[in-house]
Amino acid sequence: MSTEEKIKQIEEEIQKTPYNKASQHHIGKLKAKIAHLRMQMEAGKGGRKGAASIGYSIKKSGDATVVIVGFPSAGKSTLLNALSGEELSKVAAYEFTTLTVIPAMLKYKGANIQLLDVPGLITGAAHGKGRGKEVLAVLRNADILIILVDAEKLWQLNAIKEELQNAGIRLNQNPPRVEIEKKIRGGVGITKSINVQLTDIEIIAVLNEFGIHSADVSIKDSITIEQLIDVVAGNRKYIKALFVVNKVDLVNRNEILKDLIQISAEKGEGVKQLKDEIYKKLGFIRIYLKPPGREADFVNPLILQEGATIENVCKKLHKAFVSKFKYAQVTGKSVKFKEQRVGLEHELKDEDVVTIFVRE
Incomplete structure (x- = not known):
């Protein structure tokens, strides 16, 4: 059985298992096993070198870096041009116009903010489809991600969130305050400075799945088992994000979620508000x-x-x-x-x- 088949089998077992207090320990172990298998699978591939290829190796410049990410034809190139005030990114009414990373600069309130327009994500990008690995490597170095979706395709928002979650990118979250100090022997010692719902047995089970059998663990946040897995995996990126709906001039705005920034990049509508939100989010x-x-x-x-x-x-x-x-x-x-x-x-x-x- 291949690693992908093992992961699929475990995922099916999780779906079939009713979640309750009696089963949460077992489900936690299964989730940890999936995370560990995925890490092994990526390590086995050795990582593709495309992230360092021409067009994908972009040096950070300015006071911060903002990457515009979305599905093909969401309007990323048009937004890049609208924010920077320059015609740097090619724009066309068909998908996959952008094939490399295109940089631009937003000068705002004295700050120089680097903007990057990356090729559109597709479903399965986290597992390498559509040069997804190269694109995701650029995203992981961003200070802010602009998650851009088409107003007529709001389903794209959850799809992008899922791809980024699978790629180990955590949006608008702080890293859990958990410290794990490995030891040669002595078993697992656990210190909790806050009321944590996870039992010691669950914590030890997650550690064991990653081959950690002796360690001192200090937990200072009320974490979930998924957050503990993130800490143990150690390869997660915590990045600020803004969620933006483009092409709002083409739809009934009452249907658009109110907690999203609404713009029409082509007409320039809402671009000033987005600049303000970017500046505010960066905490300058x-x-x-x-x-x-x-x-x-x-x-x-x-x-x-x-x-x-x-x-x-x-x-x-x-x-x-x-x-x-x-x-x-x-x-x-x-x-x-x-x-x-x-x-x-x-x-x-x-x-x-x-x-x-x-x-x-």
């Missing part, structure tokens, strides 16, 4: 630099992530700034008064004005 803050004795530069802000500190500013300006740092002066929302002196650990807010003083 703008820091205006004021060199000592000079005026602040309000034209070219330094773009950082929310929670950034003075140390982050120093590292982005010059590697020597941290070792030579004396103090910083900050004016803005993060301080109580103008030009307040702060240290490296001071957390900044959007539109703070910062002056760095270093030792000669």
